[in-house]
Amino acid sequence: MPARAATSHPLALAVTTAVFFLWGFLTGLNDVLIPHLKAVFELNYARSMLIQFTFFGAYFVMSLPAGRVVARLGYRHGMVAGLIVAGLGALAFLPAAQLQSYALFLGALFVLASGITLLQVAANPYVSLLGDEAGASSRLTLAQALNSLGHTLAPAFGGLLILSVAVLGADAFAQLSTEQQIHYRADQAAAVQLPYLGLGLTLFALALFVYLFRLPRLGETTERDLAAAPGYAATLAHRPLRLAIIGIFVYVGAEVSIGSFLINYLSRPEIGAMSEAAAANYVSYYWGGAMLGRFGGSLLLRVFAPAQLLMLFAAIAASLLLTSTLSSGQLALWSIVAVGLFNSILFPTLFTLGIQGLGPLTARGSSLLVMAIVGGAVVPLLQGLLADRIGLQPAFVLPLACYAYIVWYGWQHGRSAAAARAVQA
Template identity: 60%
Template sequence: MSDTQRPNYRGALTVVTTIFFMWGFITCLNDILIPHLKAVFSLNYTQTMLIQFTFFGAYFIMSLPMGKVLARIGYKNAISLGLLIAAVGAVMFYPAARAPSYPLFLTALFVLASGVTMLQVAANPYVSLLGAEGSASSRLNLAQAFNSLGTTLAPYFGGMLILGAAVLGASELADMSGADRMAYRVQQAQSVQLPYLLLAAVLAILAVVIYLWKLPNFKDQARDDSPTENVTAAEALRHPHVLFGVIGIFAYVGAEVSIGSFLINYISLPDIGNMSESSAASYVAYYWGGAMIGRFIGSALMQKIRPSLMLGVFAIVAALLTAATMLTSGHVAMWSIVAIGLFNSIMFPTIFTLGIAKLGPLTSKASSLLIMAIVGGAILPVAQGAIADTVGIHHAFVLPLICYLFIAFYGFRGSRVIDPHPSVRGAHAASP
């Protein structure tokens, strides 16, 4: 790359980092929607977790179709399209709130998440192409830091605009007439209209800016015409560090999303934080802000400590904090669960990197499997919701505890690279 091209690439990187911020912001708004819609529609925890099931299920369903679209239109246009789809999903919150209808909310959320899926599929590799290959990891870490900034600010924004007004309890709603109850639900549901219309406007503006800006599209690089495209998933999964890595990503995303989803309801309990849901929203910001801080700290520590060892240690600490919140109450339980965010920080990129280590032509297939494993964020929160409905929210954190223990195993042992066909590799090495 010539020096004259670098300024344009720096400008492109600056624009794309705003995309990372936006999808972090969008994802974390779910943590605000959950307690609000739970109260508005009088849902149990299992029903409420359909919010995360719908959002992260879109990753699993739409990632392959979005990848094919990316190959046809290139990176820049795919990012612009992803923003536009997300904007349409955000606009759909307006009629869903006007109805009000929980199924319509979930439909809007699926469309919104489909746009975010396109951004995930396109923006991560796009950042790696915006400069020298040797500094790709540094650029991606910078972009991911802005993603964490979005997850940190979203709870303040959502808590103020969505959870600002106190909601009535189930007993109070039961005392109201049917007409009054419907009017109340309409009023409460409509509190999400302004935030999501503002979000739609920002997303639409960004889509137009990206489309009109003279950014490199890298359409040729988006195509996968290599002979390795026919490699099967089974071949990649024969490598234990890939198989365990897929389970690790599933467990990590599931645990992180489950904890974030329950935080407001949990912290607002009388025997935990004893505060309003609006006040509890600020602690969600601490949870995600800890992940942002931990990402910088972890990046520095990894210069001297093996990533697999760091992963194992961070997972053990997260497991201990999860156990602490289950065995205590009051501020000890509250801060124990919030502090987990700090130790979540390095898990996703470290598991991902370890999961694709030394795979050669199998790397792209392993990467696809690891991205699809994000579906853990759809399944595990629903499972934790079912546990919470049965034994209570306090002890439902046993599910993230099990997840962190598996991640610790992956860091200490499961991430070791073991060749499943050493004799075959030896034969290839001996052949001329």
């Protein structure tokens, strides 16, 4: 198969990848926020997973409205609106920390994630249109590599600024006076203020830059086009899209679930026996693997069939996760961290295979695929419930099942594509 052109709009792709980087950074900070707020508010695993449930639940609630906003504003202004909304959510962390309210933290996360939902709905299809359809998976994988770079840097950044302050155990906390407990909780909650203030200002600055940069209009779907196009029922009639929606749901669920529990998992005596701040560095390795895999995968996807690579990478990820679940020590540690490398091409490949051939239904299909990111809310919460009942390590059987579905999807899509080629021949 001949190599595919990367893009016919390199500057537009470069600007858009900056947006991918920043929302990856914001999402990656959740992996640090979870153990921090778990300790501050003395949460169990299930309640701490409300962070991811709220964050990724926003994708489900806001995806269809986001599709309408993007249809009304266009891809460029849709990205600007998403950056502004995300900036407001980041600034909302300041009063949440001041009032020491877990509920307000969750509310701020919902606003932040609503902005990222807008970015997802606008930026993913936009990147896929910046060149020929055959190279869409390669381009989106490259953009997602910058997203993974944000994920990679966020845990180290958050570990330095948020987890650097020692968290007291329940017994040590109980020995403090009432006044000391109040000051302690205030200091712990305030540790998140500076990082999110900086992020809020950065989001506003990037919104202004994207607004001023004249991104080309490519395949814009207007409100009139959306009204004239068949509805969501007709869009869901496309079987590849339906299966890709499930694939996005389970993939994001597995990826987020592993990242969410990684600090708690690696700090366990039988696995890594390290502090939470030290474990945060391995979360960076996990997302860094995805970044490296996406840079390499972007090249591989120009040569090999996307469905074949999807099946192969998902199978290796499942094998590594099974190894970690059945082992301990350094083998368990590095096998689960290595899963990130093979997560690399899964999301962009599932996304582009899902919207392939949708034509005027692409905007609706994109909204449905972004809605499926709610898997990042559901699967970690279910794993948290499992971990509270059967232990954290055995609970990784849930993301293992998610990877098994993606292996099947890659095989099924490849078989369908081969059958279609045989009919055409």
